[in-house]
Amino acid sequence: MKVGVTIWFQNMADMQERAMAGVKDQPMPRSDFDCLQDEFALCDLVEPLGFDKLWTIEHHCSPYGMTVTPAQIFSYMAGRTSRIGFGSMVMVLPWNDPIRLAGEISMLDNMLAGRELSIGVGRGAAPQEFAAFRTDYAESRERMLEILEILRLALSREFFSYDGQHYQIPETSIRPQPYTADLTRNMLMAWSSPETRDLAAQSGCAPLFNNFSNWNGVKTSTDEFNAVRRSHGWDEVVGTVAGPIFVSRDKEKVEQAREWVKMTYDTSIWHYGLFNQPSIRALLEGKEGAELEATVEAIRSASLNVGAFGTPEEVLETLQSAQEATGFGELICQMSYGMMPVEWAKDSMTLFSEEVLPTLKAIETENTHSTPFAQVEESRRKASAHLTATA
Numbered sequence: 574m575k576v577g578v579t580i581w582f583q584n585m586a587d588m589q590e591r592a593m594a595g596v597k598d599q600p601m602p603r604s605d606f607d608c609l610q611d612e613f614a615l616c617d618l619v620e621p622l623g624f625d626k627l628w629t630i631e632h633h634c635s636p637y638g639m640t641v642t643p644a645q646i647f648s649y650m651a652g653r654t655s656r657i658g659f660g661s662m663v664m665v666l667p668w669n670d671p672i673r674l675a676g677e678i679s680m681l682d683n684m685l686a687g688r689e690l691s692i693g694v695g696r697g698a699a700p701q702e703f704a705a706f707r708t709d710y711a712e713s714r715e716r717m718l719e720i721l722e723i724l725r726l727a728l729s730r731e732f733f734s735y736d737g738q739h740y741q742i743p744e745t746s747i748r749p750q751p752y753t754a755d756l757t758r759n760m761l762m763a764w765s766s767p768e769t770r771d772l773a774a775q776s777g778c779a780p781l782f783n784n785f786s787n788w789n790g791v792k793t794s795t796d797e798f799n800a801v802r803r804s805h806g807w808d809e810v811v812g813t814v815a816g817p818i819f820v821s822r823d824k825e826k827v828e829q830a831r832e833w834v835k836m837t838y839d840t841s842i843w844h845y846g847l848f849n850q851p852s853i854r855a856l857l858e859g860k861e862g863a864e865l866e867a868t869v870e871a872i873r874s875a876s877l878n879v880g881a882f883g884t885p886e887e888v889l890e891t892l893q894s895a896q897e898a899t900g901f902g903e904l905i906c907q908m909s910y911g912m913m914p915v916e917w918a919k920d921s922m923t924l925f926s927e928e929v930l931p932t933l934k935a936i937e938t939e940n941t942h943s944t945p946f947a948q949v950e951e952s953r954r955k956a957s958a959h960l961t962a963t964a
Contacts, residue, residue, distance in 0.1 A: 574936040575903045577626030584608045584636035611915040622926035626658040634705045637844045644677040658689030665697035666720040667713040675727035683752045695763040725946040728756040757946035774801035777944035783815040787878045791899040811939045815905035817880035820925045833911020838876035885928035902938035
């Protein structure tokens, strides 16, 4: 099994002291530059410690995530490494121009010259980011699917055109052309609703779980995802999953790391406005005082369900059991979160690499690749011909 590390590039001190409180007239408690340097120091450990891949997210306009363009970070790290692959979790398609994004991906692929590039894509959800990009969230699902189509056209053929509802592209070509023969085999999609999950499965992308609350949900969603794939005659695939990890023999540090995961979840509540979602509002309705506090704490604590914390033996047992139960095929470890000092994260990564990583990498897993775009198009042609014949 492949095991990677994701770095989020958060300025958590600024999130806690200014952003979440709406404070704008005070200086940053810690500079973005200093936060980036700590995170890049962790990136520099990914290859020498034996991990397979470096992953990162796409976020804009707040200290919640300062990645801006994953391809830019990967280009920098590609020049500092020689072996590891890279993966986005995710590139948010409605915030990007499809031609520019296709060109960025292809240029990065040429820089990697054969190293693996996993192209995770998604819809996005944060209201403030959609507002900053002047993009209507109501159109985001349709825009996501159109941009995905354009990306796969651009990455799989030299000349292409597109005529959709939101994007019209005359015949053109991206340059440089991709180095990899078919990058469309490396495309994953994340989702936060059953509707988008089914669209992801219908698109031919592989499943990416970076926003889930329990391991049982991974198993159920993977089964439902593959049921859609079977209806198209495609092979089953297994998921790539991401979760927080902390490894230490110091119990107090382990408990503190668990609290920092909940702190990170608090920032997600703020960033995405999760308490405004109908499902969570229904849980809170009518509650007050101690009952309300207990319900909120239970929601926060649920963020720990997908992580692995403790000694190397405990972390290994947790991850092995999760893999056996769900069949996931690739693991993404979030090694830094909350107010964790960079030295704690380094120590955790190192201990994980020495005593957990070798056993995980030895696990044999199933297919994690997406369906090549040419095969998706062939399935569409067959479905169209069948409808015509039966009309």
